[in-house]
Amino acid sequence: MRRIVMALMMAATPAAAMDYGAGVPGDEVGRLIRAAMEEAGQAVPDFADPARAFPPCGSVPEVLPRQGSWSTAEVRCDGPVWSRAVRTGAVTGGAAMAEPTDDAGEGPMAVVLARSVARGAVLTAEDVTLAPVGTRGPDGIFTDPAEVIGRRTKTALGLGKPVLLRQLEPVWMVARGNPVVLAASAGGLAVSAPAEALDDGALGDVIRVLNKSSGREVKAVVTGRNSVMAQTNMR
Structure with a gap:
């Protein structure tokens, strides 16, 4: 009887009591996703837990349906900031964003657009997420949202598309x-x-700069933040 009580107490331990400072184990990620789906009234299909642990998180990661569809769950952490997508295969009502096809599930996780943005927009954390792009994904992808947040787009970018270096x-x-x-x-x-x-x-x-002391325009090489080196052999 004592063993049964202890087992029930352990099962009832809230997720908030867990320490995710060393990472979020794959089976814990799966548990969080299933719990979120059940709370939302969504039927939970039989899907595999992530094979590898997710990065450390200072609190309980948030689980949301990606683009309103539980067919892919999005797991987010506020500090340090990261986001991961996990396929569940759930069938939900309404229109859902098309899932990647071909070998998309085998490729790296890349930064993609969580919503469409206009040309000249400065990307924010709400604009991007992570999703698999396939083993034949395009060149110039980003794997960390921090690498694109705060950068300005050269062209309009569509929902679900990978963010590429040439587009920024x-x-x-x-x-x-x-x-x-x-x-x-x-x-x-x-x-x-x-x-x-x-x-x-x-x-x-190599850029042009105006020497304030002499009033002359010279060519110089950018060597760092707001610093340049004059090149005497440049004309």
Whole structure:
């Protein structure tokens, strides 16, 4: 009798009492998804738990239907921020977003659009999620939402599509019109002067800058955030 009581007490332990600081085990992910589906009144199909643990989370991960459909559950953590998609195969009413076809389930998890965005939009955490893209996924995908959040789109992007490097504006280390430090070296001596960037530039780009001390326009290589190195052999 004592064993039965102890077993019931262990089964009744709330998820919040668990420590996810070392990661969320695959079987615990499956339990969280099934519990969320049952609470939502959704029939729970027989699906496999993730084979590998999900990243650490400072609280109980949130489970939501992806794009309103429980056919894929989205598991999210607020701190540190991450999101993972798990296929359940559930059949729900209403229109659901089409599931990836072919070998999509075998590929890496990539950043995809959680909603359509316009050209020139600055991506936020609500705009993106993670989903498998297949072993023949396009080049230039991202695997971490943090890599795209805050970046501006070059073109309109559609719901469910992977976010690609070529679709985003470059990360400028120097922005046109901003002050920069212009460094130069000659004869073993290094000097610096205040300047203004006349072009946008990523790391390693050659841009035009205006030397504030001399009033001359020179070409320089972007070496860091708001810093450039004058090249004496450039015209």
